[in-house]
Amino acid sequence: MLRVPGVSEELCAQAVRDLVILGRLCAAGNLQWRGNRTSAPEAEEDEDELSDDEISAKTALQYIFERLSNIIRHESAINKAAALFPKTASLQLIAALCNPLPVETLKPCLTAIMQPLNHLTDSAILPPHSTDATFRTGYEALQSTAQEILALLQKRMGTTELINEKAKVEKAVRERREERRVKRRLEAVSDPVRDGERKRRKHEAAKVRRKEKSTEERGKRRGW
Numbered sequence: 001m002l003r004v005p006g007v008s009e010e011l012c013a014q015a016v017r018d019l020v021i022l023g024r025l026c027a028a029g030n031l032q033w034r035g036n037r038t039s040a041p042e043a044e045e046d047e048d049e050l051s052d053d054e055i056s057a058k059t060a061l062q063y064i065f066e067r068l069s070n071i072i073r074h075e076s077a078i079n080k081a082a083a084l085f086p087k088t089a090s091l092q093l094i095a096a097l098c099n100p101l102p103v104e105t106l107k108p109c110l111t112a113i114m115q116p117l118n119h120l121t122d123s124a125i126l127p128p129h130s131t132d133a134t135f136r137t138g139y140e141a142l143q144s145t146a147q148e149i150l151a152l153l154q155k156r157m158g159t160t161e162l163i164n165e166k167a168k169v170e171k172a173v174r175e176r177r178e179e180r181r182v183k184r185r186l187e188a189v190s191d192p193v194r195d196g197e198r199k200r201r202k203h204e205a206a207k208v209r210r211k212e213k214s215t216e217e218r219g220k221r222r223g224w
Contacts, residue, residue: 012089026060033063065112072116079130084138120146
């Protein structure tokens, strides 16, 4: 959904219009999600830690919000302006669904809604590095839109509920970070070759970023 290589801004906009209608229909009919883990593993990546009962109880609207959350939080390999089209469209769709749907319909989806909003507004999460000025401007626009959606949800659901949900999401983020740190430490002992390769890639990526930043600063000094 929306995450298509080379997708254009126009196609993303059309997808938003179609999915707004679909989302409202799912909400109106309280449709249940009948996903199959084996048929589309990438599409079900958020379901890995859920029990079969939790998956079967999921609504189609919850599934839509979860997929939108994945798209927004997914780190693109190339931080160019075009990479933001699916993210921008996904955030627009979240806003378009959060505004008219009843609060009681949105409450079961609140965790999935808050995950990308927290990702975009958390000061501890650095924005993706890019030498593309259009990308940086577009990412700042994403952050502003996320703040606007948070303000809308606060008005509709109340400050207390939103703060509680934000705290739950932030706790889950901290726990996942700690799990990754523990996994890296264990991997350094059990598979030093793989750990060394991971560190080498990280070092190379840092060198590329430093070189890009140096080139960008040199261009600014020369008036490019």
